[in-house]
Amino acid sequence: VEIQVSDTGTGIPAGQLERVFEEFYQVPGAKRGGTGLGLPYARRLAGLLDGELTLTSEAGRGTTAVLNLPHGTPSVGTVVIADDDAAFRRVLTAMLTGIADRLIETADGGEALAAVTATSADLILADLQMPGVDGKTLLDRLPAGLPAIVITGHDEPAPPRAAALLRKDELTRERLAFTIRRVIRGTR
Template identity: 90%
Template sequence: DGVPATILTDEMALTAILRNLLSNAIKYTDSGEVRLSVGTFPGRVEIQVSDTGTGIPAGQLERVFEEFYQVPGAKRGGTGLGLPYARKLAGLLDGELSLTSEVGRGTAAVLSLPHGTPSAGTIVLADDDASFRQVLRAMLAGTADRLIEAADGAQALAAVAAEGVDLILADLQMPGVDGKTLLDRLPAGLPAIVITGHDEPAPPRAAALLRKDELTRERLAFTIRRVIRGTR
């Protein structure tokens, strides 16, 4: 399939994973090539880093993901922390990192990530700033099947009580019933994402926190997909 123009993921985490995989491939390849390729499949995108280096014995393929473990005889330096860290980051992206290898012929590392626009069902958007709600409305096009706007926490709670709601997006600073009170009064199984313009930690009830001044359509969609997947 064609390579996607956009992947909904965390840019810093993905960059760290690829930097690690490419660095390893270059370190263990004395001749031949190191290649990065991308392919799409139903519901996922696969990024592969392959090399023609020394390779890894079959019995060591999972052990290299153990912290501080190094393949005996490799003698190429390093701490043994790179691949374990890369796999942990892949898990945070709802992805998987795997290796295939043949001694003397090279190694292929495959990072598989979920792909596609998330479907979040009915979303309640609680923010007293009507202009920002309009911005979010545009960002949520294609993600929200239905969007209910609320100017404060009380309106959001009324919508939750009256409708079948799948997700809450809430500002923290609102008149009357503010965001923290709203979150405290939500049903236990209903996920909520805080979107705030203030520099403060996420309330315990929030599944994620996003900053208004750093918000993009891609970052919002990635966060929604991660939160929705975590509740299913």
């Protein structure tokens, strides 16, 4: 989605276009109110939404702000789900409908590693506490470059190898899709 807003104000000199995104920076000589935080915060928020905020300007003619945000459902090829709770695997499977091309359900880290070895997985969704090979060991043994999202019911920090951590009790399809988009975008 692209949103453009233009004005016919005094404009911003070419050398100042990136500087206006610095906190508290204001174009010298301009008599404007404000703190110089609006544009930096707007750009930061756009980034958190996996978007981008840019400006074009011509002195004496005005400025155009362009906000680009991702739209639609992300798409990922093969997803391996590693969770010992069969009911929760079904919940994830339902949430991934229309997002993942192929799903492989596994009950522990050992089965997940075997699935990763046998197929060309694009993403792992793993619980941390499973019998046998647990989630932390699974993450340590995954091939480099294979992104993994931890989905856990416990209050603990994400292991270093995890690209993201989501809590089971706060999981929604939208949160999962947003996280997948961010993780997959970061690996391309």
